[in-house]
Amino acid sequence: MADADLTSSELKEQFKAAVTRYDLQVLMRGAIAFVSFLMMMALLACVVKYFQAEIHHGLSMKSGTEDCPEAVSPILLIPIVLLSVCFPALFLYRQVKRLRQSTAPHCPFCHVSLGQHASRTGAMATGFCPACQQKMFEGELDSxxxxxxxxxxxxxxxxxxxxxxxxxxxxxxxxxxxxxxxxxxxxxxxxxxxxxxxxxxxxxxxxxxxxxxxxxxxxxxxxxxxxxxxxxxxxxxxxxxxxxxxxxxxxxxx
Ligand SMILES: [Zn+2]
Structure with missing residues (x-):
């Protein structure tokens, strides 16, 4: 069914359903990114622990802390965390960008994606599209x-x-x-x-x-x-x- 054939209340229902679907998809991608961040960190920690001596020697740093001289230098935690954040953050960014185009609610007139928080709260409250200002449906506010x-x-x-x-x-x-x-x-x-x-x-x-x-x-x-x-x-x-x-x-x- 084309957008033009839908009534105002049908458009509103469609908009709400798209918002829920989009939020759920973003949440799922967020969970995947978080789990991969943890796995990446565990993997890097194992690698650093295994090649501890070589890394300390290569970077000419002192190993361990005062309490535990055998331990991995705590400074190495910074690159481990940074490297683990990089890929999941990039993955999440690209996924959200894609979801905004595919799953997020769109304006039936100008077809702009209204997945962003400000756009969709504005649209839901007023019924107007924030991009083209056309009336999509009856908003939650009366006037x-x-x-x-x-x-x-x-x-x-x-x-x-x-x-x-x-x-x-x-x-x-x-x-x-x-x-x-x-x-x-x-x-x-x-x-x-x-x-x-x-x-x-x-x-x-x-x-x-x-x-x-x-x-x-x-x-x-x-x-x-x-x-x-x-x-x-x-x-x-x-x-x-x-x-x-x-x-x-x-x-x-x-
Ligand atoms: Zn529009």
């Missing part, structure tokens, strides 16, 4: 006004949320840091190798800002999604309005 409202709400919630997380983290730092410094200056820090003063002063603020920074990043992405949806709605409605105006103009001329 552009709803999209604007959702965007404004997401933005203000994001600001409130970040302010709260940031204040909570800084508050916790203001409690923990003086306690730790007091323990440091009175030589009461627990553990065999307690951190130095410089480590405390650098690591603690860094550690406490990681959570708000991570949340800020995630929140930013979700606000951007809402912004894309709002912009797509505007562009789609504008185009739809122009098409409708042209049609009524033609009808009045006939």
């Amino acid at each position: 552009g006004a709803v999209a604007v409202e959702k965007y404004e709400k997401a933005k203000s919630e994001f600001r409130r949320y970040i302010r709260f997380t940031f204040s909570a983290s800084m508050g916790a730092l203001l409690i923990v840091l003086p306690v730790y410094l007091w323990l440091y200056f009175t030589n009461q820090l627990p553990g065999k190798n307690p951190p130095s003063l410089a480590e405390i002063l650098v690591l603690f603020p860094l550690l406490f800002s990681l959570v708000p920074l991570g949340l800020w990043w995630v929140g930013k992405l979700s606000v951007r999604d809402q912004q894309n949806i709002r912009d797509l709605f505007r562009a789609g409605e504008r185009k739809y309005g122009i098409i409708e105006a042209r049609r009524s103009e033609q009808e009045s001329q006939q």
Whole structure:
């Protein structure tokens, strides 16, 4: 059946089914890439272990660690991990690229692949194609006004949320840091190798800002999604309005 023969709701069902199929295929390729990464790492580790003496000699490095002088130099872990990541990452990249063309949902008008996260969330929410702005089906949002409202709400919630997380983290730092410094200056820090003063002063603020920074990043992405949806709605409605105006103009001329 040609795309043109399908109704709007059939197109929407087809779009949703393609999204599910595409996600599943990407997940499967991801699992294959992960397993090959582990296998590659195990294989390389065995090779390095077997030719340990030759490799250490060839690269003129000292073998082992302080606790275990016979062991493989820990520096060799870096090339092992890098080499193991290379091929599975390349495989995954090429596979995802291919799946975007074959399995991912496509616009029935301009046939552009809408597999990418931003494209498909925009399409699902508005029903408009992000590339040609044609109306493919009824989107999940009723109108552009709803999209604007959702965007404004997401933005203000994001600001409130970040302010709260940031204040909570800084508050916790203001409690923990003086306690730790007091323990440091009175030589009461627990553990065999307690951190130095410089480590405390650098690591603690860094550690406490990681959570708000991570949340800020995630929140930013979700606000951007809402912004894309709002912009797509505007562009789609504008185009739809122009098409409708042209049609009524033609009808009045006939
Ligand atoms: Zn299109």
